[in-house]
Amino acid sequence: MRVLVVGAGAVGGYFGGRLLEKGVDVTFLVRERRKKQLQERGLVIHSVHGDAVLSPKLLVTGEQAEPFDVVIFSNKAYHLPEAIRDAKPYVGEATMILPLLNGMAHMDMLWKEFGKDNVLGGLCFIETTLNEHGEIVQTSASHDVRFGEWSGERTERVLALEQLFSGCKARFRLSEHIEIDMWNKYLFIATMSGVTTLFRAPIGPIRSGEYGQEIVDGLLREIAAVMQAHGAPLTEEMVDQQLAQLNKIEAAMKSSMQRDMEKGQLIEADHLQGYLLSLAKQYEIETPLLKVVYHNLEIYKKRA
Numbered sequence: 001m002r003v004l005v006v007g008a009g010a011v012g013g014y015f016g017g018r019l020l021e022k023g024v025d026v027t028f029l030v031r032e033r034r035k036k037q038l039q040e041r042g043l044v045i046h047s048v049h050g051d052a053v054l055s056p057k058l059l060v061t062g063e064q065a066e067p068f069d070v071v072i073f074s075n076k077a078y079h080l081p082e083a084i085r086d087a088k089p090y091v092g093e094a095t096m097i098l099p100l101l102n103g104m105a106h107m108d109m110l111w112k113e114f115g116k117d118n119v120l121g122g123l124c125f126i127e128t129t130l131n132e133h134g135e136i137v138q139t140s141a142s143h144d145v146r147f148g149e150w151s152g153e154r155t156e157r158v159l160a161l162e163q164l165f166s167g168c169k170a171r172f173r174l175s176e177h178i179e180i181d182m183w184n185k186y187l188f189i190a191t192m193s194g195v196t197t198l199f200r201a202p203i204g205p206i207r208s209g210e211y212g213q214e215i216v217d218g219l220l221r222e223i224a225a226v227m228q229a230h231g232a233p234l235t236e237e238m239v240d241q242q243l244a245q246l247n248k249i250e251a252a253m254k255s256s257m258q259r260d261m262e263k264g265q266l267i268e269a270d271h272l273q274g275y276l277l278s279l280a281k282q283y284e285i286e287t288p289l290l291k292v293v294y295h296n297l298e299i300y301k302k303r304a
């Protein structure tokens with residue numbers, strides 16, 4: 001099976017690199033600047049799970065290539081329209097599309113472009129970033145991808161993917177409830193990125209202190225209420241589990257949005273929190289904490 005990874009950034013470079021390391025036929029769709037960087041230095045991974053220096057196959061849109069069996073989208077949400085346009089020539093009728101972006105709003109765009117049957121659900125848990133040389137720096141225990149059919153079925157094609165991904169250094173897990181998994185991850189990351197960007201600290205100091213728990217809990221429950229009003233399959237038990245997860249993760253953990261802010265880069269505020277606020281308006285749900293979080297991100301966006 002041939003795999004195309006759209007974007008050799010922190011997420012795509014890491015997981016694509018791990019697949020390549022295992023011997024999977026992986027190509028990265030990149031733009032000129034990233035191509036030059038990767039040609040000069042290689043795809044360099046510094047990771048708590050082991051370092052690697054790889055020489056991947058690179059493709060720049062417009063270059064000739066047969067359709068791929070799998071196209072993994074690992075770009076930021078604000079680049080999705082261009083990423084879809086650039087990847088489209090390499091998508092055939094039987095190509096599986098696997099997105100690893102945070103959030104949910106991208107699914108509609110992918111379904112519209114590629115058809116609902118061709119798009120799998122997907123997400124990842126990983127703390128990874130690019131350093132000033134474009135090298136991948138992966139810093140905590142999780143390096144997990146979950147993927148699956150939207151219907152939850154164990155079809156031949158996802159079983160083939162499971163086989164393809166198995167035995168590589170990162171953990172790829174086939175899910176029979178990827179829609180639920182994605183909403184859970186969205187609940188987790190909208191809260192986690194919200195508080196870490198608001199307080200400009202890793203999660204540890206935020207969740208401790210006199211008001212920490214109240215704020216994290218309050219924000220998570222506001223977001224959950226919006227998602228549930230929209231029909232997300234999230235039970236109260238799942239909401240409690242996400243809060244427990246936020247209390248359990250390493251104290252030093254930061255969100256990727258926070259790291260992007262620290263580097264003065266663009267952020268996915270509209271895709272994550274902004275989308276939730278538009279739903280809150282639609283369903284007339286009060287979300288005072290989410291508004292504070294978003295307002296902070298808006299101020300950053302104007303300054304950046």
Ligand SMILES: NC(=O)C1=CN([C@@H]2O[C@H](COP(=O)(O)OP(=O)(O)OC[C@H]3O[C@@H](n4cnc5c(N)ncnc54)[C@H](OP(=O)(O)O)[C@@H]3O)[C@@H](O)[C@H]2O)C=CC1
Binds near residue numbers: 084102127
């Ligand atoms: N980093 C993390 O720890 C985690 C991130 N996520 C999610 O994963 C997604 C990706 O994040 P992350 O990897 O951090 O982002 P990065 O910015 O590190 O990587 C995105 C890459 O996509 C590339 N790209 C964008 N548009 C195109 C295009 N048209 N053609 C080719 N390449 C393109 C960019 O290339 P260029 O250099 O040319 O701009 C960049 O290298 C986000 O939705 C994020 O929320 C999820 C879990 C953890």
Ligand SMILES: CC(C)(CO)C(=O)C(=O)O
Binds near residue numbers: 124254257
């Ligand atoms: C919180 C984390 C690191 C978990 O994968 C994440 O998804 C992000 O920061 O984007």
